[in-house]
Amino acid sequence: MTIQETTPSVPSKRGSSALQMGPHKKVSSSDPLVSHGRHFGRTVFALCNYPSLLTNGILRLEQIEDFPLEDFPAEERREHCVFEQLLDSYPGLLEQLKDGSEEEILHVGELIGKGAAGARGDDTKTLKSAILDWISPKGEGIRPPLHRNSKIDRGFNHDLTGSLLCPAGLDWNDPQTKENLQSSEMMVCGDQWPVFLYAHHIYDPEDPWCGLLRRRLLVYAYKHMFTSPSSVDREPKAMRSGNARLHGMNSVTIASLAYIATQVR
DNA sequence: AGCCAGTTGCGCGTACTTTC
DNA sequence: GAAAGTACGCGCAACTGGCT
Numbered sequence: 001m002t003i004q005e006t007t008p009s010v011p012s013k014r015g016s017s018a019l020q021m022g023p024h025k026k027v028s029s030s031d032p033l034v035s036h037g038r039h040f041g042r043t044v045f046a047l048c049n050y051p052s053l054l055t056n057g058i059l060r061l062e063q064i065e066d067f068p069l070e071d072f073p074a075e076e077r078r079e080h081c082v083f084e085q086l087l088d089s090y091p092g093l094l095e096q097l098k099d100g101s102e103e104e105i106l107h108v109g110e111l112i113g114k115g116a117a118g119a120r121g122d123d124t125k126t127l128k129s130a131i132l133d134w135i136s137p138k139g140e141g142i143r144p145p146l147h148r149n150s151k152i153d154r155g156f157n158h159d160l161t162g163s164l165l166c167p168a169g170l171d172w173n174d175p176q177t178k179e180n181l182q183s184s185e186m187m188v189c190g191d192q193w194p195v196f197l198y199a200h201h202i203y204d205p206e207d208p209w210c211g212l213l214r215r216r217l218l219v220y221a222y223k224h225m226f227t228s229p230s231s232v233d234r235e236p237k238a239m240r241s242g243n244a245r246l247h248g249m250n251s252v253t254i255a256s257l258a259y260i261a262t263q264v265r
Numbered sequence: 266a267g268c269c270a271g272t273t274g275c276g277c278g279t280a281c282t283t284t285c
Numbered sequence: 286g287a288a289a290g291t292a293c294g295c296g297c298a299a300c301t302g303g304c305t
Contacts, residue, residue, distance in 0.1 A: 034295095034296095035295090038294095038295085047270095117270075117271090118295075118296070118297095119294095119295090120270090120271085122294080122295070122296090124271070124272075128272090228292080228293065228294095229292085229293075243294075266305100267304105267305090268303105268304085268305085269302105269303090269304085269305105270301100270302095270303090270304105271300100271301080271302090271303105272299100272300080272301075272302105273298100273299085273300075273301100274297105274298100274299095275296105275297090275298095276295105276296090276297085277294105277295085277296080277297105278293105278294090278295085278296105279292100279293085279294085279295105280291100280292095280293090281290100281291085281292090281293100282289100282290080282291075282292105283288100283289080283290070283291090284287105284288085284289070284290085285286105285287090285288080285289090
């Protein structure tokens with residue numbers, strides 16, 4: 001089954017690009033670059049300064065005519081890889097950037113960044129409420145109850161969310177660990193992944209890949225975001241296309257899994 | 266103080282189904 | 286067959302709080 005099968009199709013609607021309109025005119029809210037930015041942020045690279053990515057990328061394209069990309073620092077090679085994925089994913093973008101002034105390149109970056117940031121905000125917003133249904137113990141509510149529209153009492157402040165967010169390898173049920181996490185005495189680093197990423201809450205220090213990203217919660221969130229909210233746990237009743245079909249997405253990307261895991265967290 | 270990402274509530278447009 | 290209803294994606298302005 002492909003990722004699109006749960007949503008109906010709609011004809012795509014691509015308008016004129018921002019470059020053709022010039023950088024100073026008011027940007028249409030449905031600018032195709034903004035729309036593309038939404039999808040690119042979700043599936044390739046979420047947190048990025050796009051104007052910089054584009055200006056650096058164009059510059060580097062000239063540089064690598066003399067120096068092979070392998071000679072660049074790892075961080076720059078990585079950035080260039082994202083840049084090329086962006087070029088590959090949007091026909092005509094390279095020509096637009098090459099022909100455009102510096103100002104126009106920055107504007108394109110702003111549009112893509114606006115899309116990525118907008119999608120991120122929207123996803124956070126809609127997931128915030130839905131996720132409570134997925135983490136609720138079967139047949140009973142969350143105790144004490146959590147608000148659907150506020151996250152103030154989540155995180156390590158609540159036993160349920162705390163147990164899910166607890167770094168893999170630590171024991172949330174150990175009172176000292178719980179207190180250290182709640183008081184921020186124990187700072188959680190980016191490489192201490194939360195246990196909710198693991199299937200059935202089971203983390204094996206000997207085999208940290210076992211069960212990673214295989215939790216049902218992540219599948220729910222993925223479907224919520226990419227097929228449609230109603231496709232998560234029932235027959236989808238969406239009458240319009242979900243994000244996957246809107247953007248011609250046929251398969252899961254590694255980055256999109258990371259994106260969803262980040263949003264769930 | 267200014268910047269920025271995150272968050273919020275609201276409204277709009279679209280594509281479709283249901284009802285009259 | 287027109288009107289009403291539904292479930293989406295998306296944009297926007299206003300706000301908050303952390304960081305520099």
